[in-house]
Amino acid sequence: MGMRVPCVGAVVHDDAHRLLVIRRANPPGAGRWSLPGGRVEPGETDAAAVAREVAEETGLQVTVGVHVGSVVLPGPDGLHYDVRDYACAVVGGRLQAGHDATDARWVQRAELFALDTAPQLVETLERWGVLPR
Numbered sequence: 001m002g003m004r005v006p007c008v009g010a011v012v013h014d015d016a017h018r019l020l021v022i023r024r025a026n027p028p029g030a031g032r033w034s035l036p037g038g039r040v041e042p043g044e045t046d047a048a049a050v051a052r053e054v055a056e057e058t059g060l061q062v063t064v065g066v067h068v069g070s071v072v073l074p075g076p077d078g079l080h081y082d083v084r085d086y087a088c089a090v091v092g093g094r095l096q097a098g099h100d101a102t103d104a105r106w107v108q109r110a111e112l113f114a115l116d117t118a119p120q121l122v123e124t125l126e127r128w129g130v131l132p133r
Contacts, residue, residue, distance in 0.1 A: 002078025008049045009037030009085040011068050011130050012060070018106035019125075019132035020090075021115070022057050025102045028075055029118035035085065038100065050086050056099040061092035069128040071120070087130070108132050 012020035021033045036057045040049040047064040054062050065087040073081040097104040107115065109132050112122065125131050 004080050004082045006040040007081045007083040008046050009035040009083050010050050010054045010088045011085050012088045014106055017133040018108055021107055022101040023103040025100050032118045033115040034118040057101040058104045059093045059096040059098055060090050062088035063091050064088050071124055
């Protein structure tokens, strides 16, 4: 096992139980759709990292709730991204793709299934019981 990079992701649903997804500008999964998220900076809590990444990538302010699940994703040069995903609720901001994201949108289940999503994303969300309606 190579070096593990601590990362976080956000599982954000709106009132219609749509899921917030972003199109990634950078690896891993550049050009593919995934959850907002990224690396945890040194000294940063998971919750602070989740809120920061969501704000940077989607323009939305969120409160961070329960830990939904974790997944380890392979990276370049033996790196592994240790991703911990948290349920979040939007409390402000305006949806617009930002830093590290080329697009951001709310999707229903059928829309999510039609997108070119990151590997294992749909299966993982299904296992955790957090797919959109």
